Amino acid sequence: MADETKKKPVDEITGVETTGHTWDGIEELNNPLPRWWLWTFYGTVVWGLIYTILFPAWPLVSSATSGLLGYSTRAEVAEEIAAVETANQALVSELATIELASLSQNEPLERFAVSAGASVFANNCSQCHGSGAAGAQAAGYPNLLDDDWLWGGTIDEIAYTVRHGIRNETDPDARWSEMPAFGDILSTEEIGQVVAYVQSLSGGDHDAALAEAGATIFLDQCSACHGEDGTGMTDLGAPNLTDAIWLYGGSEERLTETITYSRFGVMPPWGERLGDAQVNAVAAYVHQLGGGEETVAE
Amino acid sequence: MTDQDTPLYAPREPIFPRRVTGWFRTFKWWIMAVTLGIYYLTPWIRWDRGPNLPDQAVLVDLANRRFYFFWIEIWPHEFYFVAGLLIMAGLGLFLFTSALGRVWCGYTCPQTVWTDLFILVERWIEGDRNARIRLHRQEMDGRKIRLRATKYLVWLLIAIATGGAWVFYFTDAPQLAVDLVTFDAHPVAYATIGILTATTFIFGGFMREQVCIYMCPWPRIQGAMMDSDTLTVGYRDWRGEPRGKHRKGARAAATAQAATAYAVPEEDLPEGPDHGRPISTHGGTAEVQPLGDCIDCMACVNVCPMGIDIRDGQQMECITCALCIDACDDVMAKIGKPRGLIDYLALSDEPRERAGNAPRPIWHHVLRPRTILYTAIYALIGIGLVVALFVRQPIDMTVSPVRNPTYVTLSDGSVRNIYDVRLRNMAGEDKPFHLSLVSDEILRIDLEGTAERNVVVPANETLLQRVYVTARAQDPAAEMDRVEFRFWVEDLTSQDRAFVDTVFNGRGTE
Numbered sequence: 001m002a003d004e005t006k007k008k009p010v011d012e013i014t015g016v017e018t019t020g021h022t023w024d025g026i027e028e029l030n031n032p033l034p035r036w037w038l039w040t041f042y043g044t045v046v047w048g049l050i051y052t053i054l055f056p057a058w059p060l061v062s063s064a065t066s067g068l069l070g071y072s073t074r075a076e077v078a079e080e081i082a083a084v085e086t087a088n089q090a091l092v093s094e095l096a097t098i099e100l101a102s103l104s105q106n107e108p109l110e111r112f113a114v115s116a117g118a119s120v121f122a123n124n125c126s127q128c129h130g131s132g133a134a135g136a137q138a139a140g141y142p143n144l145l146d147d148d149w150l151w152g153g154t155i156d157e158i159a160y161t162v163r164h165g166i167r168n169e170t171d172p173d174a175r176w177s178e179m180p181a182f183g184d185i186l187s188t189e190e191i192g193q194v195v196a197y198v199q200s201l202s203g204g205d206h207d208a209a210l211a212e213a214g215a216t217i218f219l220d221q222c223s224a225c226h227g228e229d230g231t232g233m234t235d236l237g238a239p240n241l242t243d244a245i246w247l248y249g250g251s252e253e254r255l256t257e258t259i260t261y262s263r264f265g266v267m268p269p270w271g272e273r274l275g276d277a278q279v280n281a282v283a284a285y286v287h288q289l290g291g292g293e294e295t296v297a298e
Numbered sequence: 299m300t301d302q303d304t305p306l307y308a309p310r311e312p313i314f315p316r317r318v319t320g321w322f323r324t325f326k327w328w329i330m331a332v333t334l335g336i337y338y339l340t341p342w343i344r345w346d347r348g349p350n351l352p353d354q355a356v357l358v359d360l361a362n363r364r365f366y367f368f369w370i371e372i373w374p375h376e377f378y379f380v381a382g383l384l385i386m387a388g389l390g391l392f393l394f395t396s397a398l399g400r401v402w403c404g405y406t407c408p409q410t411v412w413t414d415l416f417i418l419v420e421r422w423i424e425g426d427r428n429a430r431i432r433l434h435r436q437e438m439d440g441r442k443i444r445l446r447a448t449k450y451l452v453w454l455l456i457a458i459a460t461g462g463a464w465v466f467y468f469t470d471a472p473q474l475a476v477d478l479v480t481f482d483a484h485p486v487a488y489a490t491i492g493i494l495t496a497t498t499f500i501f502g503g504f505m506r507e508q509v510c511i512y513m514c515p516w517p518r519i520q521g522a523m524m525d526s527d528t529l530t531v532g533y534r535d536w537r538g539e540p541r542g543k544h545r546k547g548a549r550a551a552a553t554a555q556a557a558t559a560y561a562v563p564e565e566d567l568p569e570g571p572d573h574g575r576p577i578s579t580h581g582g583t584a585e586v587q588p589l590g591d592c593i594d595c596m597a598c599v600n601v602c603p604m605g606i607d608i609r610d611g612q613q614m615e616c617i618t619c620a621l622c623i624d625a626c627d628d629v630m631a632k633i634g635k636p637r638g639l640i641d642y643l644a645l646s647d648e649p650r651e652r653a654g655n656a657p658r659p660i661w662h663h664v665l666r667p668r669t670i671l672y673t674a675i676y677a678l679i680g681i682g683l684v685v686a687l688f689v690r691q692p693i694d695m696t697v698s699p700v701r702n703p704t705y706v707t708l709s710d711g712s713v714r715n716i717y718d719v720r721l722r723n724m725a726g727e728d729k730p731f732h733l734s735l736v737s738d739e740i741l742r743i744d745l746e747g748t749a750e751r752n753v754v755v756p757a758n759e760t761l762l763q764r765v766y767v768t769a770r771a772q773d774p775a776a777e778m779d780r781v782e783f784r785f786w787v788e789d790l791t792s793q794d795r796a797f798v799d800t801v802f803n804g805r806g807t808e
Contacts (some may be wrong), residue, residue: 132702243709
């Protein structure tokens with residue numbers, strides 16, 4: 001390397017020029033790359049330069065060059081979404097205004113609503129009700145797969161609940177009811193009697209003597225909302241106490257907690273956030289999960 | 299760049315195959331007509347499948363994920379048919395290669411067929427071998443430009459037709475033809491035509507034998523599949539050598555006294571040929587071996603589309619197109635020798651033939667354990683596919699148990715499981731299906747959205763039906779861990795039935 005004009009050494013055996021690099025007596029032959037390879041390589045370099053000018057490429061401090069063609073994957077996605085939305089426009093506007101009770105007569109729209117509703121549910125509802133809509137008893141998030149409905153299980157009632165929510169201050173039309181905390185009203189002993197009676201209503205294990213005493217208290221304190229027979233009242237969101245389903249759990253411990261401190265399950269209103277079409281879609285989805293009630297003709 | 303003497307890459311030697319006639323050439327014309335005919339015309343065959351389905355006999359409907367082949371309709375879940383056909387195609391190549399050598403390359407490979415077609419066009423426009431060589435060597439002038447331009451134009455038209463025919467397999471051909479002309483077709487169609495036009499034009503017009511020699515892996519693979527009983531195109535050098543141009547007297551003498559060395563007068567010696575070995579004249583004595591049948595006319599070399607000399611023995615370049623056989627037979631007939639100096643032969647016959655015996659019959663070479671085994675496997679898979687085609691369920695049901703949650707308690711204490719049941723209706727009309735279940739335990743089946751247990755699946759669609767299976771609180775299944783049961787589906791129009799086994803989860807031991 002010291003003398004640039006000096007010719008590179010030539011390997012004796014092959015007669016090929018070497019690079020002059022030697023490792024442990026092994027010399028590197030200076031075989032040139034095939035010309036097609038070299039030109040392909042130059043071609044890719046040129047192509048790469050042109051590409052970075054035409055397309056977003058070079059990073060800058062807070063952004064990157066946007067490229068002469070103005071291409072952006074984000075814009076492309078937005079375009080695709082817009083295209084899908086345009087394609088669905090007719091169905092969506094029909095869904096937004098349809099009489100929900102008649103949805104089952106319109107099969108293509110119903111299929112669209114159910115699959116759209118599944119996405120709406122996954123995005124907005126599954127956080128509390130679970131991805132499989134099975135709810136969470138420990139926190140009092142109702143299971144939407146069963147046939148027990150606190151506020152009614154027809155598609156219209158479900159849509160109302162979704163649109164306005166439950167016990168929230170945001171929406172004046174929200175479903176509202178409030179169970180008193182009976183810890184302030186009843187003695188611990190009396191509460192124990194009511195718990196036993198409530199357990200007896202659904203045929204669970206209970207102390208018969210306590211339950212008998214609890215029956216009177218239930219009639220005085222609870223029947224106004226839960227009904228004399230304990231079957232509840234959907235207008236008030238008062239649960240049916242005679243069935244096998246417990247919103248917060250049916251053990252003695254959980255029932256004592258519920259009666260002593262009361263429960264105040266809240267659901268936000270979704271009407272403004274989702275809009276009519278999505279509310280209707282998610283109502284249609286929830287309605288077909290397994291417990292949807294038929295709309296009774298008036 | 300470097301001052302090396304020999305370049306790393308040799309430029310292509312242009313090849314000008316001469317016209318040839320004969321049995322193999324005729325056979326190849328027929329194969330070309332049939333294969334090209336199939337390729338270009340198949341998309342235009344119509345096949346009535348009813349109002350809702352396409353009426354194209356062979357259609358790869360990628361958008362709807364269907365493959366139509368005359369009366370057969372393949373859905374994506376039946377892709378194993380395609381896999382089976384590909385395996386059969388592979389085995390078929392094994393079979394044909396081990397028995398007959400590179401017949402695929404020589405007769406039916408698209409590269410061979412289209413190159414053959416392009417050479418034919420070339421000959422029509424520019425003339426036969428000698429005219430083409432002259433044209434190649436001459437300076438560019440008006441005539442050369444005209445001939446070249448005409449040739450390229452015709453090639454291009456063929457290439458466009460080739461690329462164009464391909465896209466017709468993927469959508470309704472008549473409609474697409476109209477769309478293509480009115481520029482309403484999808485850009486992908488134009489891009490595909492463009493790419494295939496370019497490859498056809500370049501591969502058939504310019505790259506030709508280089509595709510086989512440098513690009514295609516098949517010659518290497520085939521080399522490993524052949525053995526000494528495989529029929530290949532070969533030169534009987536024991537009959538042809540020493541080659542040389544015969545003079546009338548020399549030939550007569552050579553054939554008459556083949557066994558003894560024969561001296562001919564100086565002036566009767568064959569002239570030194572342009573190619574090949576000079577005739578031996580050792581030690582100054584005018585002693586000459588009797589000549590073989592090969593008159594070194596170069597006919598076999600001139601007709602070869604691969605540009606090789608078959609007399610040098612088997613070569614990777616040889617695609618066994620057999621044109622040299624035709625060329626040589628023609629010459630042998632002219633000089634009054636038996637045909638077959640160049641012929642299909644098996645290497646294992648060489649010792650016998652050298653010893654003067656007749657070669658064994660062809661069936662002797664073709665029928666051997668290896669080819670019989672290939673045929674057997676090929677036939678087994680073929681029969682298997684045909685059986686699968688005929689016994690395939692006209693009803694297709696898949697059942698996915700919904701396990702989120704594993705079960706649901708209903709208000710009356712009963713336990714319910716949910717199943718996503720997918721029913722495929724592969725017929726061209728709506729079909730009613732009846733769902734039921736069979737179990738040792740008491741279970742009840744209900745369908746979402748209907749009080750009945752019947753559903754109608756629209757023509758050519760898959761329906762997702764949510765199905766509920768319920769065990770009453772008082773029944774054992776409600777408290778059991780797992781209950782195995784069987785879903786049955788019945789096509790109410792044809793009474794065909796199908797089942798799927800699955801599991802019901804009770805409350806279990808939790």
